[in-house]
Amino acid sequence: MFVGILDDGPFTCNPGFDYYTVNQTTGALGKITPLIEVNTDCGGTSSVAVTDRLIGVENACCGAGSGTLQIFEESHPKQAVITCQSADIPFCGDDAFGLSFDPLSDNIIFPDEDANQTDIGHIDLGTSAIVPSPSTLQGLPSVYFSPDDKLLYALYPSNRTVTQTNILVNSFHVGTGKITDSTSVPVQGTVTVAATTLKN
Numbered sequence: 001m002f003v004g005i006l007d008d009g010p011f012t013c014n015p016g017f018d019y020y021t022v023n024q025t026t027g028a029l030g031k032i033t034p035l036i037e038v039n040t041d042c043g044g045t046s047s048v049a050v051t052d053r054l055i056g057v058e059n060a061c062c063g064a065g066s067g068t069l070q071i072f073e074e075s076h077p078k079q080a081v082i083t084c085q086s087a088d089i090p091f092c093g094d095d096a097f098g099l100s101f102d103p104l105s106d107n108i109i110f111p112d113e114d115a116n117q118t119d120i121g122h123i124d125l126g127t128s129a130i131v132p133s134p135s136t137l138q139g140l141p142s143v144y145f146s147p148d149d150k151l152l153y154a155l156y157p158s159n160r161t162v163t164q165t166n167i168l169v170n171s172f173h174v175g176t177g178k179i180t181d182s183t184s185v186p187v188q189g190t191v192t193v194a195a196t197t198l199k200n
Contacts (some may be wrong), residue, residue: 001029002050005037011041017050033059041173047109049099050074054123056108058096058141069130071108071123080117082123084130091119092130097140103149107133111140118143118154120177133177141168144193149174153193165191 001022007014016037021030036055040046044061053074060067069092071082086093097111107129110119118140120133137143141154154168165187171180 002035003032004048007037011042013040013046014173015040015046015048017048017055030064035090036072036075045095045113047096047099049101051101051105053105054101056101057098058099058110060093060095063095065090067095069093069096069108069110069121070157071130073107073125081125082120082128082130089121089130089132091121092113093130100143100176102152102172103147106149106174108144111143113140116140120179122175122177131176133179135179135180137168137176142193144195145172146195152179153195155191155193157191166188167191167193 001020002014003018005016005018011180016036017035018032019035020032038046038048039055040059041061047058049056055072055074055077057070058067065086069084070080074082084092091110091112094112094114097113100109106123108121108123110121112119116136116139120135121130122133124131137154141156144153150172152170152172156166167185167187169183171183174178
């Protein structure tokens with residue numbers, strides 16, 4: 001079981017994750033074990049996302065173009081398998097408003113605060129590279145996936161000027177990170193998304 005941490009002791013602002021082993025019969029937790037902690041500048045931004053396959057780490061000290069996006073294999077969290085900067089892909093150097101992966105851990109979702117858009121990077125471990133998707137989402141919505149990785153839901157919450165919440169439902173192509181066939185669903189009030197796959 002992964003547990004998010006934040007070392008916010010004096011003069012540190014380091015996010016990361018620890019984990020517990022879980023007894024599959026009793027549910028009892030084993031000893032807590034550190035997995036990854038990111039040393040970051042308290043004046044900058046840093047985000048960490050973890051799955052059972054990969055770890056994504058973004059760290060930017062000084063605004064747009066100053067950062068680095070790294071991918072680690074979960075089994076080897078000390079050595080990055082991919083390092084991406086703005087010279088490689090512009091969003092890699094920007095400030096991320098949180099990171100996440102799709103269910104298969106084949107794509108990383110990068111909500112780019114500097115560009116006010118959400119980018120998708122396809123992770124190619126064979127070439128140790130992130131390949132930018134041809135698709136982006138406007139703004140910084142909350143992103144959810146169906147468990148089969150075929151649909152991407154973008155939840156745009158209401159704010160002071162927009163009273164109606166909007167959910168954008170997209171076909172998602174896991175091999176490239178491309179999104180297509182969007183359908184907008186307007187809803188009122190407080191909304192969350194619980195994605196599932198229904199089978200006949």
